[in-house]
Amino acid sequence: MADRFDVRRQTGFASMAMMCFFLLYLPIATLVVYAFNDNESLAIWKGFSLRWFHAAWNNSLVIESSIRSFQIAAVAAILATISATMAALATTRTKPYRGLTFKYAFINQPLMVPEIVTAVALLIVFSRIKIWTGYSGLGYLILAHTAFCVPFAYLPIRARLESMDLSLETAAADLYATKWKIFRHVTLPLLWPGILAGLMLAFVVSLDDVVITEFVKSGGQDTLPTFMLGQIRRGVTPEINAISTVFLALSIGIVTAFFFISRKRT
Amino acid sequence: MASAKEIADKAERDDIQSRWLLSTPALLIVFLAALGPLLIVVVYSFLTPGNYGDVKWQFSTNAWVSVLLERDVFDDTLSLAGAHLSIFWRSVSLSAMTTILTLIFGFPTAYFIATRPEHRRDIWLFLITIPFWTNLLIRTFAMQEVLRNDGIVNWVLQALGITDHPVQLMYTNFAVLAGMVYVFLPLMVLPLYASMEKIDFRLVEAGYDLYATRLQVLRRIIIPLVTPGIVAGSILVFIPSLGAYVTPRVLGGGTNLMIGNLIELQFGQGRNWPLGAALSIALMTIVMVALLFYVRNTTRSDGSHG
Numbered sequence: 001m002a003d004r005f006d007v008r009r010q011t012g013f014a015s016m017a018m019m020c021f022f023l024l025y026l027p028i029a030t031l032v033v034y035a036f037n038d039n040e041s042l043a044i045w046k047g048f049s050l051r052w053f054h055a056a057w058n059n060s061l062v063i064e065s066s067i068r069s070f071q072i073a074a075v076a077a078i079l080a081t082i083s084a085t086m087a088a089l090a091t092t093r094t095k096p097y098r099g100l101t102f103k104y105a106f107i108n109q110p111l112m113v114p115e116i117v118t119a120v121a122l123l124i125v126f127s128r129i130k131i132w133t134g135y136s137g138l139g140y141l142i143l144a145h146t147a148f149c150v151p152f153a154y155l156p157i158r159a160r161l162e163s164m165d166l167s168l169e170t171a172a173a174d175l176y177a178t179k180w181k182i183f184r185h186v187t188l189p190l191l192w193p194g195i196l197a198g199l200m201l202a203f204v205v206s207l208d209d210v211v212i213t214e215f216v217k218s219g220g221q222d223t224l225p226t227f228m229l230g231q232i233r234r235g236v237t238p239e240i241n242a243i244s245t246v247f248l249a250l251s252i253g254i255v256t257a258f259f260f261i262s263r264k265r266t
Numbered sequence: 267m268a269s270a271k272e273i274a275d276k277a278e279r280d281d282i283q284s285r286w287l288l289s290t291p292a293l294l295i296v297f298l299a300a301l302g303p304l305l306i307v308v309v310y311s312f313l314t315p316g317n318y319g320d321v322k323w324q325f326s327t328n329a330w331v332s333v334l335l336e337r338d339v340f341d342d343t344l345s346l347a348g349a350h351l352s353i354f355w356r357s358v359s360l361s362a363m364t365t366i367l368t369l370i371f372g373f374p375t376a377y378f379i380a381t382r383p384e385h386r387r388d389i390w391l392f393l394i395t396i397p398f399w400t401n402l403l404i405r406t407f408a409m410q411e412v413l414r415n416d417g418i419v420n421w422v423l424q425a426l427g428i429t430d431h432p433v434q435l436m437y438t439n440f441a442v443l444a445g446m447v448y449v450f451l452p453l454m455v456l457p458l459y460a461s462m463e464k465i466d467f468r469l470v471e472a473g474y475d476l477y478a479t480r481l482q483v484l485r486r487i488i489i490p491l492v493t494p495g496i497v498a499g500s501i502l503v504f505i506p507s508l509g510a511y512v513t514p515r516v517l518g519g520g521t522n523l524m525i526g527n528l529i530e531l532q533f534g535q536g537r538n539w540p541l542g543a544a545l546s547i548a549l550m551t552i553v554m555v556a557l558l559f560y561v562r563n564t565t566r567s568d569g570s571h572g
Binding site for chain 2 (some may be wrong): 007008010011012013014016017020021024025026028030034039044053064080081082086087088089090091093094097103106107109110112113114115116117118120121122123124125127134143144146147148166176188204208210211215225229232233235240241244246248249251252254255259
């Protein structure tokens with residue numbers, strides 16, 4: 001075997017890696033398989049069935065919280081991406097200036113603080129504001145989600161801007177294009193994959209959030225993850241498996257799309 | 267006629283104006299819903315708890331004292347708060363063990379991916395990123411499926427004849443540890459891979475030419491080369507482990523609390539918001555110190571390599 005003489009080979013590493021991949025996918029696979037189990041109890045396999053998918057589909061709480069999740073994720077991801085794009089332009093397309101590092105740290109701050117701390121902080125502030133203003137709509141959740149989505153949108157956009165060839169923008173400026181025209185016809189089309197990547201990351205991150213949502217939401221504002229957390233605590237039927245399976249398929253779809261977009265640009 | 271200098275000055279002013287205008291929305295959002303509230307948490311940690319949650323606006327350092335100490339109801343003496351200390355200890359030790367275990371599993375995995383032919387690495391990396399972008403709650407719940415008394419682990423143990431009755435795995439420290447390793451493993455593999463990808467394998471070849479064994483090559487050449495990746499991965503795993511909330515809540519039940527759950531408790535049944543605030547600031551400080559250590563470490567290694 002030629003492989004034995006490969007200098008890169010380390011004994012046992014390949015089998016360890018295979019075990020790692022196996023362990024990563026075993027729980028997910030179990031979860032998905034039991035979503036199709038025709039049995040009240042999770043333990044015993046009784047045959048293939050889609051009844052738990054039907055049950056979830058007919059559960060108005062599931063549908064409501066799913067719709068709410070998507071609304072929040074869509075609005076938060078769009079707001080975060082717009083503001084992150086603007087911030088990325090302001091932190092890459094100028095000479096280094098005082099306050100640049102500060103801005104950078106400021107924007108990435110939500111990544112550095114444990115989620116539970118941010119959640120508690122928002123609970124304190126928003127519960128006060130809810131009493132003062134009497135408003136307890138989805139606005140709080142959207143604002144909170146937008147804030148922690150900003151760094152996720154910012155990082156890929158900034159990375160894209162930094163790797164872009166500046167000579168095209170310079171050429172446009174030499175041909176008397178205004179700043180807006182340069183942005184509209186040169187920078188934006190080139191930046192687009194980065195913006196799309198940022199938008200998708202922000203969307204997935206918002207869709208996944210449990211902790212901050214759990215602390216910020218008012219009564220009757222469950223998102224799909226907080227609804228599931230409540231269900232898991234009360235004891236589980238395969239309905240949760242069915243919901244998870246659909247959610248999982250969706251996440252994998254988005255990540256796959258992300259994978260191909262980011263692959264194409266290199 | 268404007269002189270060249272005036273035009274340049276105006277361009278400079280426009281530039282300054284636009285870079286602040288453009289970054290204002292992002293800065294404002296982060297300030298309103300992340301950084302600003304944190305400052306208020308600091309204020310709250312110095313107030314008195316209200317009777318039904320919330321706070322009374324009365325200065326007090328009691329919350330900070332009771333992070334670590336306990337006041338005796340009868341004679342007012344202070345002693346170490348055993349319950350809090352054991353939760354801190356559990357958080358730190360479980361997080362450290364999570365970091366070590368993800369390193370043990372993640373190192374060979376990252377190495378395996380980094381030594382594949384270039385066009386196949388993407389696919390292996392993709393397999394690591396899928397669980398990473400899957401909802402944390404779903405992954406934790408999947409772990410529960412595996413660890414339950416009638417789950418697959420117990421089924422295997424019984425099929426192998428190791429035990430004849432189900433072993434209680436759920437709601438133990440072990441379950442929390444297994445869950446955290448499972449959930450945070452990709453955070454270890456990705457930075458490890460990033461630094462392994464850059465290894466110059468001619469150095470390894472030189473090692474073998476000098477009669478090094480595989481183990482010596484690993485210890486003396488590969489590990490030193492990927493130290494930045496090991497540090498980055500360890501920080502990326504240790505920090506969220508320390509602040510973990512969902513995993514201990516789902517897999518640890520009500521008894522195996524970590525700092526995150528202790529904080530939540532103060533805002534729920536505990537009705538001691540100032541204590542919750544003080545615990546949050548304490549947790550954040552530990553995380554910041556770890557991050558600072560990381561930043562200093564990386565800047566130093568960047569400097570020495572070029």
